[in-house]
Amino acid sequence: xxxxxKAKTLLEKVISLGTADEMxxxxxxxxxxxxxxxxxxxxQNLAFSDRALIVEAAFGKKVGVASTNMLDEKSLKEVVERAxxxxxxxxxxxxxxxxxEPQEYEKIEAHFPATANFGPExxxxxxxxxxxxxxxxxLITSGTFASGEAFSAIATSRGLFAYHKQTSADFSIxxxxxxxxxxxRASQTDVRRIEDLDxxxxxxxxxxxxxASRNPIELPPGDYAVVLEPEAVAELLFxxxxxFDARSADEGRSFMSDRKCGGNKLGxxxxxxxxxxRSQPGHPFILGRPFFSDGLGAREIAxxxxxxxKNLSYSRYWAKEKNKRPTGRPVSxxxxxxxxxxxxxxxxxxxxxxxxxxWYIRFVDPNEILLTGLTRDGTFLIExxxxxxxxxxxxxxxxxxxxxxNVEGITAAEKVGSxxxxxxxxxxxxxxxxxxxx
Amino acid sequence: xxxxxxxxxGADYADIxxxxxxxxxxxxxxxxxxxxxxxxxxxxxxxxxxxxAWGFAxxxxxxxxxxxxxxxxxxxxxRSSAICQKDEVRMVxxxxxxxxxxxxxxxxxxxxxxxxxxxxxLKINEEMLKVPGIKRTTSFMSFTREEKYFAxxxxxxxxxxxxxxxxxxxxxxVGERDFQRRSFEAPPLNIGYEHIEKAPLVQNARRVAExxxxxxxxxxxxxxxxxxxxxxxxxxxxxxxxxxxxxxLDRVLGQEADYAGTSFATIExxxxxxxxxxxxxxxxxxxxxxxxxxxxxxxxxxKSGKWYIIKEGLLVxxxxxxxxxxxxxxAQSRGCNYADSWRSIPIIRMPNVYLEPGGKDAPTPEELxxxxxxxxxxxxxxxxxxxxxxxxxxxxxxxFWEIKNGQRTRMLKNVTYRSNTVDFxxxxxxxxxxxxxxPQGVTNCGKGQPPQRAQQTHGASPARFRKVNVGExx
Numbered sequence: 001x002x003x004x005x006k007a008k009t010l011l012e013k014v015i016s017l018g019t020a021d022e023m024x025x026x027x028x029x030x031x032x033x034x035x036x037x038x039x040x041x042x043x044q045n046l047a048f049s050d051r052a053l054i055v056e057a058a059f060g061k062k063v064g065v066a067s068t069n070m071l072d073e074k075s076l077k078e079v080v081e082r083a084x085x086x087x088x089x090x091x092x093x094x095x096x097x098x099x100x101e102p103q104e105y106e107k108i109e110a111h112f113p114a115t116a117n118f119g120p121e122x123x124x125x126x127x128x129x130x131x132x133x134x135x136x137x138x139l140i141t142s143g144t145f146a147s148g149e150a151f152s153a154i155a156t157s158r159g160l161f162a163y164h165k166q167t168s169a170d171f172s173i174x175x176x177x178x179x180x181x182x183x184x185r186a187s188q189t190d191v192r193r194i195e196d197l198d199x200x201x202x203x204x205x206x207x208x209x210x211x212a213s214r215n216p217i218e219l220p221p222g223d224y225a226v227v228l229e230p231e232a233v234a235e236l237l238f239x240x241x242x243x244f245d246a247r248s249a250d251e252g253r254s255f256m257s258d259r260k261c262g263g264n265k266l267g268x269x270x271x272x273x274x275x276x277x278r279s280q281p282g283h284p285f286i287l288g289r290p291f292f293s294d295g296l297g298a299r300e301i302a303x304x305x306x307x308x309x310k311n312l313s314y315s316r317y318w319a320k321e322k323n324k325r326p327t328g329r330p331v332s333x334x335x336x337x338x339x340x341x342x343x344x345x346x347x348x349x350x351x352x353x354x355x356x357x358x359w360y361i362r363f364v365d366p367n368e369i370l371l372t373g374l375t376r377d378g379t380f381l382i383e384x385x386x387x388x389x390x391x392x393x394x395x396x397x398x399x400x401x402x403x404x405x406n407v408e409g410i411t412a413a414e415k416v417g418s419x420x421x422x423x424x425x426x427x428x429x430x431x432x433x434x435x436x437x438x
Numbered sequence: 439x440x441x442x443x444x445x446x447x448g449a450d451y452a453d454i455x456x457x458x459x460x461x462x463x464x465x466x467x468x469x470x471x472x473x474x475x476x477x478x479x480x481x482x483x484x485x486x487x488x489x490x491a492w493g494f495a496x497x498x499x500x501x502x503x504x505x506x507x508x509x510x511x512x513x514x515x516x517r518s519s520a521i522c523q524k525d526e527v528r529m530v531x532x533x534x535x536x537x538x539x540x541x542x543x544x545x546x547x548x549x550x551x552x553x554x555x556x557x558x559x560l561k562i563n564e565e566m567l568k569v570p571g572i573k574r575t576t577s578f579m580s581f582t583r584e585e586k587y588f589a590x591x592x593x594x595x596x597x598x599x600x601x602x603x604x605x606x607x608x609x610x611x612v613g614e615r616d617f618q619r620r621s622f623e624a625p626p627l628n629i630g631y632e633h634i635e636k637a638p639l640v641q642n643a644r645r646v647a648e649x650x651x652x653x654x655x656x657x658x659x660x661x662x663x664x665x666x667x668x669x670x671x672x673x674x675x676x677x678x679x680x681x682x683x684x685x686x687l688d689r690v691l692g693q694e695a696d697y698a699g700t701s702f703a704t705i706e707x708x709x710x711x712x713x714x715x716x717x718x719x720x721x722x723x724x725x726x727x728x729x730x731x732x733x734x735x736x737x738x739x740x741k742s743g744k745w746y747i748i749k750e751g752l753l754v755x756x757x758x759x760x761x762x763x764x765x766x767x768x769a770q771s772r773g774c775n776y777a778d779s780w781r782s783i784p785i786i787r788m789p790n791v792y793l794e795p796g797g798k799d800a801p802t803p804e805e806l807x808x809x810x811x812x813x814x815x816x817x818x819x820x821x822x823x824x825x826x827x828x829x830x831x832x833x834x835x836x837x838f839w840e841i842k843n844g845q846r847t848r849m850l851k852n853v854t855y856r857s858n859t860v861d862f863x864x865x866x867x868x869x870x871x872x873x874x875x876x877p878q879g880v881t882n883c884g885k886g887q888p889p890q891r892a893q894q895t896h897g898a899s900p901a902r903f904r905k906v907n908v909g910e911x912x
Contacts, residue, residue: 048781065475089552124521252612437827
């Protein structure tokens with residue numbers, strides 16, 4: 001993998017090859033191995049090593065971009081020329097923002113050699129360790145185990161240089177029963193330290209829930225109280241924050257547009273008072289990248305505090321227009337956890353649904369962030385505070401805004417990929433049809 | 439060299455793909471060119487089969503040393519696969535090919551001046567911006583050139599060049615209560631720049647913008663059961679999701695269970711499952727002219743073909759590759775193995791999958807609407823979602839009109855239709871004739887871990903579906 005010094009030398013050289021007024025040059029890449037298994041055996045097993053050099057050249061406010069994955073002398077010259085030819089052929093972009101000058105970044109240590117060196121034999125052994133017991137019980141497993149390291153670097157004609165490297169490991173396992181009536185999945189992704197990945201515990205969780213979800217009953221669609229496990233909550237939050245772009249809101253093209261008074265909903269209460277969500281790239285469960293692709297620092301930002309929209313996402317251009325500080329996109333999200341356990345949330349529900357996770361979520365109407373999708377990998381009826389029975393999957397049509405207005409209980413937050421999210425209990429979650437898919 | 443190296447290390451089979459991908463992408467927002475760029479990526483991937491277990495290694499460093507090193511790593515990975523392997527991989531036979539194949543085209547899009555392209559996009563946006571109420575316009579053009587050399591220990595040596603062209607645009611109208619979009623495209627096809635020149639892009643810009651504004655005041659989707667008349671631009675994605683994916687053999691056999699899912703269209707139902715009504719004939723075809731999935735050979739080195747997936751409503755076939763065709767006892771692969779990059783492993787991807795037009799007595803779209811009392815006519819794509827076995831789906835669209843007593847009447851908005859795949863295709867009672875058949879396409883089909891992108895053409899003539907649930911989303 002290309003280290004900090006080599007990346008700096010290479011990017012400075014690329015900038016020196018240019019004749020443009022301004023240049024911004026990015027280099028990223030890494031090495032990864034990924035092993036897939038299905039029907040209780042390894043089916044695909046790969047390793048790759050790649051990098052991408054992206055050159056943005058500007059003559060005045062005319063901008064061109066070119067990229068390559070070849071780093072020999074000839075290719076470096078060619079990619080710079082290509083970016084400059086494109087820039088000269090382009091039109092003046094009045095919204096062009098010149099490259100950034102040197103920035104201050106949060107120091108985040110996210111590279112751990114044990115993860116980078118976790119090779120195909122070790123991945124295969126770990127897979128075998130969880131597959132064989134399941135196979136012995138007549139269960140069918142499938143999943144993925146990936147491990148590797150990656151880096152990203154940026155340099156600009158204004159003297160900025162930034163470099164970050166990280167390791168990551170991902171493991172997922174789906175367990176299905178032989179009669180095809182029960183299935184569940186457990187996963188952990190974006191794990192920086194391989195020793196934090198407990199493959200056995202994940203496999204056991206999937207196995208237990210697959211067995212518990214056999215022979216589901218049908219429940220009529222309708223509005224139900226729900227307990228959404230953290231993965232389900234995280235999936236909905238992703239869609240909520242696609243609406244936090246300030247410009248779209250200001251221009252009337254977003255749920256965050258204020259249609260009564262004009263402008264946006266900044267400062268307005270949009271969800272329940274018990275909801276706090278922020279970006280926190282340095283959170284120990286996340287260890288995210290400390291800068292965005294243009295070199296802007298990723299910092300801790302409160303998006304929602306006590307239900308109130310505290311910040312919107314401002315690009316550098318829109319921030320200049322509105323006299324705001326640019327924020328970058330809402331990433332590395334941390335939703336404030338509560339004091340309950342999942343068991344306590346279930347215990348407090350007379351009749352409701354426990355959702356493990358969702359599948360295939362899409363917008364229906366972005367005006368109100370109305371989404372559709374389906375439950376998957378274990379959906380259960382709660383009656384009188386206890387899990388009564390597995391149920392067939394539901395399709396939902398619901399908005400994460402309405403969900404977060406209806407939250408009545410929150411557990412401690414846990415790592416879900418590159419977010420930290422709790423399970424929640426909420427009332428009136430709308431399920432509209434039944435799916436027989438397992 | 440790579441193949442000999444793999445052989446010397448004990449591999450029973452090996453192949454190498456040496457690839458170069460060149461992209462050009464131009465984007466305009468209102469009166470601004472917001473993106474003008476190109477990317478190039480090169481590299482190779484070596485796949486090996488060692489004692490019935492797969493290994494794969496790839497690199498962007500195309501040197502002799504790196505190729506030898508990757509061949510060694512690929513075999514090492516295959517040996518590690520054997521740690522958790524119960525059944526040895528077996529592949530159906532494939533003939534030896536020494537061939538060159540390329541997408542037929544008239545004008546290489548990479549040779550067309552940038553000025554011509556950006557001027558066209560700005561002209562389209564200018565037309566849309568003339569319509570009062572339009573607050574945002576975007577347009578794009580994208581071109582890809584894929585060069586691939588494939589060689590295998592079977593003895594094949596195949597060179598291919600695939601050329602892709604796509605352009606489209608969107609108008610956004612903002613009203614007092616909401617915002618609405620309307621889009622148009624020159625469908626994604628594998629063809630040259632002549633596709634852009636012939637497409638009525640500017641000619642439709644104003645109409646599209648006017649319809650975006652009209653949607654602001656359109657009535658909300660009714661709730662209940664309606665007959666649907668679906669245009670090819672809407673039906674293409676429905677075909678993709680509810681038929682194309684459901685009949686990929688890797689899903690059927692559980693290989694994608696952890697992510698993309700499985701399929702209800704299981705092996706024992708072939709020849710028995712009445713997937714659709716008798717007017718439903720679905721072809722899979724990697725040979726159709728300009729099809730987005732059209733190639734000469736797949737990434738197993740299998741020559742492309744054409745076959746029925748659904749014949750007169752009956753499930754009759756799958757998309758297969760050499761490995762999984764052997765699992766179901768078929769003698770030959772259908773040639774559907776595809777990797778989206780030199781660094782990806784080939785997996786089964788659906789080919790071009792399309793609805794055959796109706797026969798000589800098939801209705802015209804006007805006759806279909808005239809024969810519909812209470813329905814909705816839908817164009818374009820909107821929301822789409824389907825379960826992991828491809829049963830329960832809910833789709834939207836881009837533009838909707840109510841059909842009342844044989845007349846296309848007022849515009850509607852936020853329409854969704856929800857059904858189960860088999861119920862839906864069995865409710866199809868009419869498909870218009872071949873003169874109304876259009877190739878539409880998908881450019882961002884995601885599947886696999888790590889996710890790979892594939893592209894397909896899905897053609898159809900307008901078709902009618904009886905008594906489908908609409909409006910459940912609200």
